[in-house]
Amino acid sequence: MELEVDDNDVKAAGAELLADGRHGIRIHGWEVESLKRSILNSSTLQRWEEKLQTSHFPEMIFGESCLVLKHINSGTKIHFNAFDALIGWKQEALPPVEVPAAAKWKFRSKPAQQVILDYDYTFTTPYRGSETIEMNATKNEIKDVAEVAYNLQWEDCKKQIDVAALTSKEPILFYDEVVLYEDELADNGVSLLTVKVRVMPSSWFLLLRYWLRVDGVLMRLRDTRMHCVFGDNASPTILRETCWREATFQALSAKGYSTDSASYSDPSVISQRLPIILHKTEVLKIPGHI
Template identity: 35%
Template sequence: MTLATHEVCQTPSYCLYSEGKGIQIDGWSIAVTEGPILSSNEVETWQSRLSLKLPTMVFGQNTLSFLWNGERKFYFSAFDGLQTVSHESPSLRVKPAALWEDKQSTFDSPATNYDWTFSTNYGGTWLLEGEETTLSATQSYLDWPLLRREDIPLLFFKELSLFEDELDDQGISSLSVRLRVMSSFFYVLCRFWLRVDNVHFRLCDTRVYHRWKTNVVIREYSEQEATFEQVAKLGIDSRWFTNSDFMQKILPVTKKSAYRYYVK
């Protein structure tokens, strides 16, 4: 299943913003904001607003916004991503989990529970209405032959971390977003990556694709996960366990869907 042909369209005129703040191209304005991790005062404010204990590093100023003809259509932010974290303890259990739960009792917030893995299916904040389709593990609306071509000029690239937590040295939980603006399309990967050492792997990927001179934006979402035991049976060198790009190639897909949005 594919949406687009593999021919490369002519590069539209474009303008790069100063200091790597974004790009304007084919009616789209893609804007980037960046900043340091939240200060202690900001952490307290966010925790109160979210009723959630925050990851150790939250990049609250990091955002990626997409405007079409001057009107914002979708964006990515740490605050909105954290809003989707569950206020229920996860089923995953490790030895330090009791320690994390004890920390809740000292957390001055109405919330008494939270997901200490910070798992989220966040794939951006969308201000467009879309049509959702359930996909099988092997189906895709993305034009992968085009996305994998290496001869298409890269006009703009940005990678932003939204939050990260090392789970008290028991793994990693992170949410990030990557953007490629090519001469033929833009492509976004928003990834939640969880590794709980000796317990579990989880990937939640949202891929966004738009080809210039079309009015369609594709958002494709997938969930992949497996236990450490399941992955160990594959005989993979454990040095790869910290590499989300490698693990994405081997973890089984447990859920997949796609949205099609139309802009005018």
């Protein structure tokens, strides 16, 4: 989606687009930036293998692509990247989805090795974003998570993201979608992790989505939504909603739904057909300074 941004709308909102070839916007104490790069090269992939202690990876990893939202005054940075998402996949270590035709699939084993599906080849991840403090930094770069990660104080709450407010005719000042990784499961489905963001005069909103369809077997949708309404620039509040949905094709068939995989190409369209297996909402109050 290419977005035509009206410079007058940006100025009226007291915002400014990032300069020097950077793709993003600065508004109400926040700096939102997206970075999209090509698929990971072999030398970097080898380093990832060593760090993650695995030779199994999605077919397409956009390892240098990321989305960064930084609260300038506090140095708090919420960012999204493939490496941290794969850390979550490795730690969760779900059992492999049972597939009748699995023996015929050619996964990423080396030619001399026997194909054994003893790992979660769907690359399902519980990842909901990365959190860092970046004080007096001049560049938004992905760093070693072991060096900079810390826990923000997210608290459970009953307040929900105001979806109706997000459908208003407010101008969009900045929008982008970043693909973090993708795998077509040897032409037997799709495994896809993306993050989308849009910035309006009144707020920013993002959706991190993991989407899995194993044709004829299983569908899985893991969504993380974040919404920050601009108000007190010094101490903003962010709502984070986590919703995981999942269903087998057999269960969908029992409810009278189609089992044709072609009917399930858009997760947004069929998400309501998938039962919720986890749902929670949390709030984060960012301190004025750290």
